[in-house]
Amino acid sequence: MFRRTLQGKLPQRSFFLFGPRQVGKSTLLGGLKTLFTVDLLDPEKQLTYIKDPTLLSRQLESLPRKGMVLIDEIQRVPKLLDVIHGLLEKQPGLNFAMSGSSARKLRHGAANLLGGRALYRTMHPLTLEELGKDFHLDWVLNFGTLPKIYTHLIQGKEDVAQDLLRSYVITYLREEIKAEALVRNLQGFQNFLDIAAAQFAEQVNFTDMGRECAVAYSTVREFYSILEDTLMGFIMPPCLKSLRKRMSHSPKFYFFDNGVTRAILGTLKTAASPLERGRLFEQWFIQEVYRMNAYGQKDWKLSFWRTGHGAEVDLVIERGREILCGIECKFKKTISRADLSGIDSFRGVYPKKPCYIVAPIEIPLTMDGIKVLPPHQMLEVLERF
Template identity: 40%
Template sequence: MFKRIITRTKTKSFFLFGPRSSGKTTWLRHVYPKKSNLWIDLLDPKTDRLLRQKPETLAEMIRIAEGDFEYVVIDEIQKNPVLLDVVHGLIFEKKYKFAITGSSARKLKRGAANLLAGRAFRFECHPMTHVELGTSFDLDDCLAYGSLPEVIELSQKDKQHFLRAYVDTYFKEEVVAEQLVRNLMPFRNFLEVASQSTGKILNMNNIAKVVGVDHTTVQNYFSILDDTMLGFLLLPYSRSIRKRQRAKSKFYYFDTGVQRTLTGLIDAPLNPESPEYGTAFEHYIVLEFKRLISYLKPDWRMSYLMTSDNVEVDLVIERPKMKTVLIEIKSTDNILSLNRQKLSGYKKLAEDFKNSESYVISRDQTSLMEGEIKFIHWSRIFKTVGLIK
């Protein structure tokens, strides 16, 4: 098993949210083994049926459990959100500690759940980072097939089979089964259109026309993907929170392999000279920052920047009490081949943006400085900005 860097507490109850197959259950089984913890598995039909009929049975199951246990582990809580009312009482009255996994905070909010009113911490689980994969990491493989734990050690053909099954059974069926959407066909169309919009500034009206639904429905679809951690919106940078919320966002799926499957390109080779490779590389870097910030620096904030004269910065990282980081992402393995004229706007912005550090990251191992901009290999940026040690 790969060593995960998922955050946890040893003294409080907590939620662990993450997409299906991101490794939540595997991690919990390793950290909270059944010999010293009480497991309540809602994927077991008998247990699920019993607790749906009588949620209060949970308290009795815990009471009669033999031996001492450190945590009560409840897997996939979104299958029965009403249980959280029982859990809340047990934390408050009996002082039990719970480790609770889920893949749909949206269903919990709608289903009953007060999310334990601050009595439980919230942590996240994502696909594998390059840090966790260590010597098993392969950039081109992660760009093409993503880094869901179950994908990593499969053959190329099996990776493709797994990802198609994942998209068909989870994205297109279970989201409907969990009653997050009622009409499957427009949602399926939306998933494909959203995959083609990865890393682009969203035009909700255009997407609504293509999908055949109204603007509000498209906004709701994006909200579903965000709440189920299947994707996220990258907001535009602004010092004004109000302006940040009103301006157009970018969208990224949670995994590059899933995104390529939704576009129908999972069989297609990813040529380093192609525009598709550049898109996948930018997508992957954004995801790595998203994941590592979630685990290690949750107070940092990510955004992108588009200036009034159309200079775009792929990532802006705001770090409390530290300089803001500007990052332009290039997939080239030869930074000397970059068109300096196209970078002139970024160079000017780097000079004018107060209290900031500016970078161009790429696959080139060469490091150099041009004006206020540092050119470095992508793998070094995370340590350089203080995200990892």
């Protein structure tokens, strides 16, 4: 139904494709011409390969020595990577497409990551461009853009979409966290997840969160690391190039999808307050930039800028050591002079850097040299960076 950004653009050589559950990885990879497929979501197959990873090598012996082999959910049997490594060395014509919904077991379990023989790609929920004419800002803010969820919204099945989002969170806790034994204290992690969701798009105070969750400061940091490794979101650090002593060093955390965020909070049936809608708009737009960076391989570094006096710009985009621009997100139809205060402070430090405000307006405008753009036009500008 949706044409994905990666469609027709996957590497011809071996690659990893990581992305959260239900973003469409299996559907995308299903379009590849493959010699052999291993679906590790199948419990029986998973157990078989856990017991004997070398079975894969034997299964491929009778097949052509050139082509693509698909391994779905590779993180469930990391030892398969040792077998794949050996096959890549012995059979240069053989390539592997390996998907995963969590990189944690591979990164932290000393798994063989194939020594640079496989490229790395990521997949995300639907982008504004992928949604095209089906884009509705209210749906995106309230229910996110996971393909299956959004399809139900298009079909007028909002209740089904809500049920699936609730199930998504339960499945994440049961299968990604509990079954993979990523934490010893599941209840502590669940308490943390509730608080993290309540504080999305805000600066993280690890000490205060630890106190609320009744866990150590270091445990809170580890829990955020788990969220990142299981692809539930990303940490965004402060921009510290100058005014270092005046800026806060606390990062922000953004979840990968607004619908999942609201499902964790239990607010899917509740109308979002104006303040929450503003934060959801900020989170969604930064998700869009994060996805553009990944899909376009732009090598951007994303951060936010904040002074000790509280002046803030939501998003700073850098490449290398160069700041490319600053962007403030405002969920307002009418922008006033007061809305420029954060950008004004930023321009005082970086007077030559372009600055923008992104807002849900229909007609672009300029105020004091600052362009105010609707989301799709702001993304078009960024595409050229």
